[in-house]
Amino acid sequence: MTTLLYDGSFDGLLTAIFEVFEYRYKDVEIVSREKFHQENIFADIQEVITQNDKAERVLNKLEKNIGKPGIHELLKVYLSEDPEAEQLILSAVKQSVKYGDENILQNYVDPDILKISKINKSVSRERHRMTAFVRFEKMQDDVFFAKIDPDFNVLPLIRKHFKDRYQDQKWMIYDLRRNYGLLYDLESCDFFYPDEKIDLKKYEEKFHDQEKNYQTLWQRYFTKTNIVERKNLKLHIQHVPKRYWKYLTEKW
Structure with a gap:
């Protein structure tokens, strides 16, 4: 298992996702430094330095494959602070690269995509209530x-x-x-x-x-x-x- 530690920012997360592809990590998890607690002493810990150019390249690829609305959905997953947020976004990016001609965020048969959809509904509801209350x-x-x-x-x-x-x-x-x-x-x-x-x-x-x-x-x-x-x-x-x-x- 390789653990990528990032600074907790959205750009930092996208940088970590870029490096998953760059270094061809297979068994990998992405965790913010603030939330990291080492449980597996044999895990390979790698520090990720946020790089805007790498984050931008991931965003450009996502915009081409799932559009700006799709990116906004992944941003809401990030803002949900769900414990699985990083892995869900990584899963979505991997699927968007593999199935570039499809809108993978509508493939609700996939459990990760289904959870992304549910999180989006919850975050959108909270956003609406904050504007009202x-x-x-x-x-x-x-x-x-x-x-x-x-x-x-x-x-x-x-x-x-x-x-x-x-x-x-x-x-x-x-x-x-x-x-x-x-x-x-x-x-x-x-x-x-x-x-x-x-x-x-x-x-x-x-x-x-x-x-x-x-x-x-x-x-x-x-x-x-x-x-x-x-x-x-x-x-x-x-x-x-x-x-x-x-x-x-x-x-x-």
């Missing part, structure tokens, strides 16, 4: 701040949505679980990576004076417009699962 809070510096805790690493997938929708105000979206976020300053929309996790207690102390008033008004509005006789909790939870309630001001 994110709530911004106004801070003292007039930046609108939102905290999220998604099951999957969907922040890169919602970047364009929020950049296009909120172009006239400064905002930040911070992933509590993964300790990184998006910052839009009216000109650019970039990822930021704080050295330490944001202290939420101190964060609430920086609310704009108007924010608490806005929250109170919204909670009152939600209560007054609610029709108790038409309450259907089962249907409500179906559309707004409880794990998303922590984002919603009206649920506090």
